[in-house]
Amino acid sequence: MLRKFCTIALLYFGVVAFFPVVEAEAQPNSSLSNERFVIRAIVQINGAQATYQATSGNGNYGSLADLRNAGFIDAVLAASNKYGYSYVMTVTASSPGVPSTYRLTATPIRYPKTGKRSFFTDHTGETRGADKNGEVATAADPLIESCALWGFSDNERCSVQALRALNSAEMTYQATSGNGSFGSLAQLRAAALISSVLATGNAHGYIFVVTISPQTSAGFAITATPQIYRTTGIRSFFINESGVLRGADKNGSPADANDPPIEN
Numbered sequence: 001m002l003r004k005f006c007t008i009a010l011l012y013f014g015v016v017a018f019f020p021v022v023e024a025e026a027q028p029n030s031s032l033s034n035e036r037f038v039i040r041a042i043v044q045i046n047g048a049q050a051t052y053q054a055t056s057g058n059g060n061y062g063s064l065a066d067l068r069n070a071g072f073i074d075a076v077l078a079a080s081n082k083y084g085y086s087y088v089m090t091v092t093a094s095s096p097g098v099p100s101t102y103r104l105t106a107t108p109i110r111y112p113k114t115g116k117r118s119f120f121t122d123h124t125g126e127t128r129g130a131d132k133n134g135e136v137a138t139a140a141d142p143l144i145e146s147c148a149l150w151g152f153s154d155n156e157r158c159s160v161q162a163l164r165a166l167n168s169a170e171m172t173y174q175a176t177s178g179n180g181s182f183g184s185l186a187q188l189r190a191a192a193l194i195s196s197v198l199a200t201g202n203a204h205g206y207i208f209v210v211t212i213s214p215q216t217s218a219g220f221a222i223t224a225t226p227q228i229y230r231t232t233g234i235r236s237f238f239i240n241e242s243g244v245l246r247g248a249d250k251n252g253s254p255a256d257a258n259d260p261p262i263e264n
Contacts, residue, residue, distance in 0.1 A: 031113065034085065038082075038119060042127050046165075052072060054168060055070075061101070061102040063089055064079075064080060084108060088107075100123070101123045104120070107135070124193065156235055167239050170222075184212065205231075208223070211223075221240045237262075
């Protein structure tokens, strides 16, 4: 089947990234294939939510229809039925001192034919799932690695996504729990703004380090460096309060504010 693509520009806190939105594509033909495509769709939705909150949503997350209207997901996914799964999005609007949240579930339409595992994700970016005999997954289910689905070559892409999530979390933390200050990985996790895996500083074959300026509200710097250079990754990455993502092959050393901007 031919695929029709349209390209959209997503503004990630000062960095414009271009992603293809697939309007029509061949459907996977097994429950295992369905699950892999569903996990990929969840990753796409989490990224779309981060961008929507920072732009169109004015601080709030959006429904699937909102994400579609903003051009961040395709029409089939927005219709809550894709890859043999049904998607349900629940959004809580922000209130003074309390940030917006969301929950998304993906459940097999015909268990076990169209899928065995049910999936759950929320504003922390964590994806959880299990064989629930066709029932809805919850936040209590086991954590699933939802980014590096196709091998270690995805580590750089996943780390870039994680840096953008961290940048978003820092901005939200400063405006809410941080009372004007940025936060450490532990503080961002305590505020439920990042996943428990990312909070360890060790994810996707990269080491993440957050440095907060000693002056209140002055800024932060986040680096992502390959755990094993040329094995778990080649490029090193950097982002700070400007929102500009930078990176280069640093021979395994950390990137910094002098490295070139990147878009992917």
